[in-house]
Amino acid sequence: MTQAIPSIAASTAEIGVHWHTPDRARQVHELKIELAELQPLVSAAVLTATAFRMRDHEALISALRLLVRCVRLVEQRRACA
16 A cells, blocks of 8 residues: 555656645645535434444434534535635
């Protein structure tokens, strides 16, 4: 795995892809912000799926409620943006 990263970096440099440009850094920064905003939603979805798979009715209802709250929050944030 550790050898794959330099290999990927070398092959992308050969075709003209440069990872350390200001534009690329800005894109990475924006994606990290978006990911941070979606983290609660992803966690709630994982909890919901886990409760479903475990057939835990009470946990499923609780996780679904949490998921609904997270979806509403994300939708409200995106509507304001």
